[in-house]
Amino acid sequence: MDNSKEIILYHYSFSPYARRIVWYLALRRIPYKQCIQPPTMPRPDISALGVSYRRIPILSIGSDIYLDTRLILQKLEQLFPPSSSHPPLNSPSPPSNAPSTKATQATITKLLEHYTIDSGLFVRAAALIPTSTPLLKDPKFTTDREEFTGRPWSAVNIERGRPEALVEIKSAFEFFERTVLGDGREWVLGGDGDGVTLADIEGVWLFSWLIGLKGALEGGGIERDVYPRTWAWVERFEGVVREAMRGNGKVVKVSGVEAARAVGNAKWAEVEAGVDEGDPSGLRKGEMVEVWPIDSGFSRKDRGRLVGLSTREVVIEGRTEEGKEVRIHAPRHGFRVRRAKEGGNL
Numbered sequence: 165m166d167n168s169k170e171i172i173l174y175h176y177s178f179s180p181y182a183r184r185i186v187w188y189l190a191l192r193r194i195p196y197k198q199c200i201q202p203p204t205m206p207r208p209d210i211s212a213l214g215v216s217y218r219r220i221p222i223l224s225i226g227s228d229i230y231l232d233t234r235l236i237l238q239k240l241e242q243l244f245p246p247s248s249s250h251p252p253l254n255s256p257s258p259p260s261n262a263p264s265t266k267a268t269q270a271t272i273t274k275l276l277e278h279y280t281i282d283s284g285l286f287v288r289a290a291a292l293i294p295t296s297t298p299l300l301k302d303p304k305f306t307t308d309r310e311e312f313t314g315r316p317w318s319a320v321n322i323e324r325g326r327p328e329a330l331v332e333i334k335s336a337f338e339f340f341e342r343t344v345l346g347d348g349r350e351w352v353l354g355g356d357g358d359g360v361t362l363a364d365i366e367g368v369w370l371f372s373w374l375i376g377l378k379g380a381l382e383g384g385g386i387e388r389d390v391y392p393r394t395w396a397w398v399e400r401f402e403g404v405v406r407e408a409m410r411g412n413g414k415v416v417k418v419s420g421v422e423a424a425r426a427v428g429n430a431k432w433a434e435v436e437a438g439v440d441e442g443d444p445s446g447l448r449k450g451e452m453v454e455v456w457p458i459d460s461g462f463s464r465k466d467r468g469r470l471v472g473l474s475t476r477e478v479v480i481e482g483r484t485e486e487g488k489e490v491r492i493h494a495p496r497h498g499f500r501v502r503r504a505k506e507g508g509n510l
């Protein structure tokens with residue numbers, strides 16, 4: 165690997181969003197270190213980076229910090245093009261009479277990302293965490309998640325929402341069983357054997373999470389014999405990932421202090437993207453802005469000088485607690501960026 169591009173993943177192991185990244189890195193054989201986070205706030209390791217954003221995961225590459233798995237995956241695709249050390253996720257070779265296959269594959273991958281995240285499927289899946297789970301009995305956790313989502317997390321409320329959530333999730337299983345995998349293919353984009361692609365990651369993460377979460381699917385009529393293709397696909401995917409992880413060896417853990425130092429002192433930085441002067445926000449390079457997500461975790465805003473702005477991302481200058489310069493990247497989709505009042509503590 166290119167040693168200058170050191171990667172650190174901030175996550176906790178039961179985060180289904182974080183697994184999207186863990187799997188991608190494993191399948192592409194991209195080495196990284198991990199900085200394990202507690203399941204609730206506060207997260208001093210992330211404050212040490214100078215980041216207010218609270219969601220998990222966060223990924224740093226060199227001295228650049230990326231928020232949100234959608235942007236993280238795009239950046240990894242861009243910054244680690246296929247090579248012999250980092251093989252591509254295999255896509256089945258397109259038939260010669262189908263020149264648009266690559267475009268179709270990219271389209272399906274993108275639409276699956278929207279389907280699992282933006283259609284509300286994740287929110288429904290999260291509503292299926294059984295109220296008997298120890299975490300849901302811990303007021304520290306439920307209060308934390310109320311602040312995070314802006315919704316009540318009482319057992320009564322969760323139970324009330326369960327039937328509707330089960331229907332949505334069952335319909336997702338049905339969609340995969342009859343449509344996506346309906347012709348008996350092994351992987352979302354077809355192909356067999358090692359044909360796993362990014363489209364599988366975009367599709368599989370919620371199914372894999374729910375199947376692994378004891379009691380989550382109970383009472384939904386979502387058993388293995390009802391949706392055998394979908395369950396088999398999830399197991400196949402998990403098997404391929406397990407195999408890749410075994411081959412890659414142990415992921416090194418670093419403390420928050422070590423991680424923040426590595427990010428702050430990193431030699432590698434992404435080439436500055438520049439601010440699109442035609443952006444409808446009217447924002448200009450160097451202005452002080454605030455950036456925050458609008459669907460969850462919205463009460464925590466990051467503040468800094470604007471150094472990058474495009475339809476894809478907003479980039480601000482930040483500082484670690486030790487005063488080292490970093491850049492914080494967030495996607496535009498699902499995030500808000502606003503001009504901030506000058507002054508404050510930056």
Ligand SMILES: N[C@@H](CCC(=O)N[C@@H](CS)C(=O)NCC(=O)O)C(=O)O
Nearest residue numbers: 179180181218219220221232233234
């Ligand atoms: N759209 C975000 C969503 C991330 C997200 O919601 N992560 C969950 C964990 S799976 C989270 O941060 N929960 C609250 C917390 O851990 O503070 C992404 O793609 O990264």
